[in-house]
Amino acid sequence: WPETASRYAAMVTMIDRQLGELLTLLKQLGIAENTLVMFSSDNGTTHLEKEVDYEFFESVGPLRGLKGSLYEGGIRVPFIVRWPGVIKPGSVSDALIQNIDYAPTFLDAAGLPIPGDTQGESLLPFMEGRSPSNWRESVYYHYYEFPGWHDVRRHYGVRTDRHKLIHYYDIGEWELFDLQADPDELKSVHDDPKYADVRKELEVELARLRKECGA
Numbered sequence: 001w002p003e004t005a006s007r008y009a010a011m012v013t014m015i016d017r018q019l020g021e022l023l024t025l026l027k028q029l030g031i032a033e034n035t036l037v038m039f040s041s042d043n044g045t046t047h048l049e050k051e052v053d054y055e056f057f058e059s060v061g062p063l064r065g066l067k068g069s070l071y072e073g074g075i076r077v078p079f080i081v082r083w084p085g086v087i088k089p090g091s092v093s094d095a096l097i098q099n100i101d102y103a104p105t106f107l108d109a110a111g112l113p114i115p116g117d118t119q120g121e122s123l124l125p126f127m128e129g130r131s132p133s134n135w136r137e138s139v140y141y142h143y144y145e146f147p148g149w150h151d152v153r154r155h156y157g158v159r160t161d162r163h164k165l166i167h168y169y170d171i172g173e174w175e176l177f178d179l180q181a182d183p184d185e186l187k188s189v190h191d192d193p194k195y196a197d198v199r200k201e202l203e204v205e206l207a208r209l210r211k212e213c214g215a
Contacts, residue, residue: 023082032084036109038102039080044073068150070141070157070166071185083109086127093126096139096161119213137161140209146170156215158206165190165202176202 019039026032044067066074079097081087100120107114108122125132142156157166164185166175176190176199189195209215 034085035083036086036106037082038105039078039082040099040102041077042099043067044069044076066150066152068143068145068148068152070143070155070159070164072179072183075141075159081123081127083127088129091129093131094161095126095131096136096159097123097126098139138205138209140206140213140215142215156206156210158202158209160202160205163198163202165199165206167206 023032023037026035026037068074077099098120100118101123102120104114104118104120104122105124105127108124114122121136138158138160140156140158143152144154146152146154153168154170155166155168157164162178162180164175164177164179166177168174174190175188176192176195177185177187178189178195178198179185182189190199
């Protein structure tokens with residue numbers, strides 16, 4: 001475990017240093033005030049999955065689920081944006097965004113047209129302090145690499161601002177989580193009668209998203 005923690009700390013330190021050098025260079029070039037900087041990653045927990053000490057990482061938030069998983073530990077990623085004069089410092093949004101939104105955002109910020117066949121949406125309205133009334137209310141996820149390195153069963157599902165429905169279709173299993181009541185996703189309420197209506201709504205939404213994505 002000490003070796004895992006030290007490698008994790010070293011990687012975080014390296015990223016912090018490199019980002020600092022980038023921001024310093026932008027300032028030296030005189031373009032910092034007119035440059036959009038977006039910091040993110042491609043997925044949730046990724047490093048040394050087999051060696052992770054859960055008690056250590058639980059201190060920084062929910063971790064259940066690693067790379068390839070629809071649990072919060074697998075799909076929540078850092079997303080920090082800096083754009084002086086456009087984004088209000090310290091502002092936060094809880095909108096459901098995805099990495100498919102990055103390209104449309106860059107094009108929109110540069111004043112270029114967004115191709116009609118692009119799946120994502122521009123995040124520029126949120127950066128300007130606006131909240132589009134027609135923004136997505138759910139996101140679709142599908143993982144199919146099994147057997148594979150991450151040893152995660154094939155599954156697909158839908159996540160809204162509060163609930164998450166997951167279907168492990170190879171083994172016929174379902175899970176439903178109430179992220180407000182159970183943020184660590186420790187107990188599935190899929191078979192709980194109190195969530196029958198929620199389950200039906202999510203099943204309909206999941207079918208709609210799968211059709212929309214051509215899954």
